[in-house]
Amino acid sequence: MRPVRVRFAPSPTGPLHIGGVRTALYNYLFAKQHQGTFILRIEDTDQTRFVPGAEEYIREALDWCGISPDEGVVEGGKYAPYRQSERKNIYQQYTQQLLDAGYAYYAFDTSDELNTMRERLQAEGKNPQYDATSRMSMKNSLTLSEEEVAAKLKSDEPYVLRIKTPEDEEIQLNDLVRGEVKVHSSTLDDKVLLKSDGLPTYHLANVVDDYLMKISHVIRGEEWLPSAPLHVLLYRYLGWEDSMPQFAHLPLLMNPDGKGKLSKRSGDRFGFPVYPFDWKNPQSEEVSPGFRESGYLPEATVNFLALLGWHPGDEEELFSLEELVKVFGLDRVSKAGAKFDIEKAKWFNQQYLKELPNSSLAKYLLKDLSENGIESSPEKAEQVCGLMKERITFPQEIWSTAQYFYQPPEHYDEKMVRKKWKAEASDALLAYAEVLEGSDEKLSAESAKQQLQQLLEDRQMGLGKVMPALRLALTGQGGGPDLMSTMEVLGRQEVMSRIRQAVEQLNGNT
RNA sequence: GCUCCCGUCGUCCAAUGGCUUAAGACAUCCGGCUUUCUACCGGAAAACGAAGGUUUGAUUCCUUCCGGGAGUACCA
Numbered sequence: 001m002r003p004v005r006v007r008f009a010p011s012p013t014g015p016l017h018i019g020g021v022r023t024a025l026y027n028y029l030f031a032k033q034h035q036g037t038f039i040l041r042i043e044d045t046d047q048t049r050f051v052p053g054a055e056e057y058i059r060e061a062l063d064w065c066g067i068s069p070d071e072g073v074v075e076g077g078k079y080a081p082y083r084q085s086e087r088k089n090i091y092q093q094y095t096q097q098l099l100d101a102g103y104a105y106y107a108f109d110t111s112d113e114l115n116t117m118r119e120r121l122q123a124e125g126k127n128p129q130y131d132a133t134s135r136m137s138m139k140n141s142l143t144l145s146e147e148e149v150a151a152k153l154k155s156d157e158p159y160v161l162r163i164k165t166p167e168d169e170e171i172q173l174n175d176l177v178r179g180e181v182k183v184h185s186s187t188l189d190d191k192v193l194l195k196s197d198g199l200p201t202y203h204l205a206n207v208v209d210d211y212l213m214k215i216s217h218v219i220r221g222e223e224w225l226p227s228a229p230l231h232v233l234l235y236r237y238l239g240w241e242d243s244m245p246q247f248a249h250l251p252l253l254m255n256p257d258g259k260g261k262l263s264k265r266s267g268d269r270f271g272f273p274v275y276p277f278d279w280k281n282p283q284s285e286e287v288s289p290g291f292r293e294s295g296y297l298p299e300a301t302v303n304f305l306a307l308l309g310w311h312p313g314d315e316e317e318l319f320s321l322e323e324l325v326k327v328f329g330l331d332r333v334s335k336a337g338a339k340f341d342i343e344k345a346k347w348f349n350q351q352y353l354k355e356l357p358n359s360s361l362a363k364y365l366l367k368d369l370s371e372n373g374i375e376s377s378p379e380k381a382e383q384v385c386g387l388m389k390e391r392i393t394f395p396q397e398i399w400s401t402a403q404y405f406y407q408p409p410e411h412y413d414e415k416m417v418r419k420k421w422k423a424e425a426s427d428a429l430l431a432y433a434e435v436l437e438g439s440d441e442k443l444s445a446e447s448a449k450q451q452l453q454q455l456l457e458d459r460q461m462g463l464g465k466v467m468p469a470l471r472l473a474l475t476g477q478g479g480g481p482d483l484m485s486t487m488e489v490l491g492r493q494e495v496m497s498r499i500r501q502a503v504e505q506l507n508g509n510t
Numbered sequence: 511g512c513u514c515c516c517g518u519c520g521u522c523c524a525a526u527g528g529c530u531u532a533a534g535a536c537a538u539c540c541g542g543c544u545u546u547c548u549a550c551c552g553g554a555a556a557a558c559g560a561a562g563g564u565u566u567g568a569u570u571c572c573u574u575c576c577g578g579g580a581g582u583a584c585c586a
Contacts, residue, residue, distance in 0.1 A: 467545030
């Protein structure tokens with residue numbers, strides 16, 4: 001068997017979309033599983049759509065996911081260059097080869113002429129395409145005399161090269177996820193292979209590069225399936241059918257409502273990120289949110305993406321990248337498009353977040369703190385994270401829901417005040433503050449609890465009467481992590497002062 | 511329009527020509543735990559798109575229809 005070499009071949013026309021990330025991931029997993037090579041090739045043959053920064057974005061996105069290429073524009077490799085615009089002269093010999101063999105021809109039609117042709121065919125109820133039946137009525141090297149063609153080529157008149165699709169042939173390909181796919185050549189059109197700017201189109205460039213780079217498997221999105229027969233034809237005409245890569249067309253990532261494939265618009269419409277990280281459109285300055293900035297961990301994102309269109313076969317769901325490499329297989333990739341479910345992504349994030357060491361989480365919190373002008377020791381931040389991490393989905397929730405670890409509450413949850421703030425409780429709290437005042441040892445979760453229990457016993461009250469009020473006084477909220485531990489983090493002085501502040505404020509108002 | 515691909519709970523998906531009362535996870539709902547909760551534990555509800563075949567038997571194979579998606583550019 002030949003060595004596994006796969007490529008991820010995006011075009012730098014914008015930020016890498018999360019669906020692209022999944023395609024890259026599947027390529028990576030497949031390569032690593034077979035001790036193969038994962039290649040990043042930049043398909044920038046359309047210079048009109050080039051977007052500055054897009055290529056860097058793509059590479060950073062792969063790095064963030066932990067799926068960096070083995071060969072590529074920065075890594076280099078035996079088959080460099082890996083940017084198609086830098087391979088322009090390579091394609092020439094193959095277009096010539098196709099021309100010489102009669103598998104391709106020059107076409108001189110202007111876009112107006114093409115439109116006219118399409119309109120005419122449409123009106124006649126025929127397929128409006130440049131194909132075996134319509135090509136003979138167009139301006140090309142099949143209809144023009146040799147002299148005319150030579151003259152046109154000599155002049156500055158722009159031309160393209162088109163493939164001459166066969167009239168009556170069944171084209172078959174064996175897709176690793178879809179099985180046998182058959183298409184009749186009469187439904188294919190004479191696609192442009194070489195554009196008038198001298199650069200190849202995707203179809204030619206992709207076939208030539210895959211051949212030259214010894215790609216063994218082409219794993220790409222399903223949007224390429226319709227043009228796969230054309231690629232098969234190209235391999236055949238170039239005489240490379242024996243070394244043609246195996247194809248695997250992945251199901252598309254769809255909008256949650258099933259209407260259309262996931263796109264930039266989906267993010268705006270459904271309110272979730274569709275990019276690995278924030279992207280600022282260089283023209284409009286508009287920022288599209290990313291998974292990273294939204295608080296998703298790369299491990300969670302990768303895990304989530306892996307399960308969208310692929311299934312391990314057993315009931316395990318949590319996989320590290322290394323584990324995925326072991327269990328992944330194209331045979332378990334599903335065929336139907338997968339609707340994007342952000343709730344599942346959140347669940348994965350939660351799973352990974354609670355396994356994160358406090359010190360890693362603390363970095364997020366410390367950043368939020370310094371942005372809000374609050375100083376904190378890393379130790380305290382870690383303590384807070386330790387208490388909060390089992391009840392959050394995103395790191396930024398620690399700051400947004402547990403500010404009270406750093407600032408006394410400014411207001412108190414009204415509903416909870418009505419339900420739980422009773423005179424009896426408030427008296428007990430004041431007494432509790434007195435007790436704390438009198439003790440001079442460091443407040444710990446255990447000592448706090450002991451002292452409170454002692455006090456309540458003397459007053460013949462239950463914990464349930466006082467705890468909610470105490471939480472309210474300390475945090476302003478009705479819920480949160482273990483109260484005694486919360487007090488330990490706050491410290492004795494702070495607990496006392498917050499109790500007194502709450503009593504003053506809440507009793508005054510009601 | 512034409513070509514191709516697809517169709518199991520709301521979502522991701524599993525299994526299978528009879529072992530199926532169709533499994534798991536997310537989400538939902540209910541209960542429990544708890545000082546509280548977004549955590550945890552327990553439970554409920556929830557699907558083979560339709561019709562015809564083939565077969566002793568079909569969710570599974572075939573056909574048609576319906577539905578969805580993709581492609582149909584000198585974009586990738």
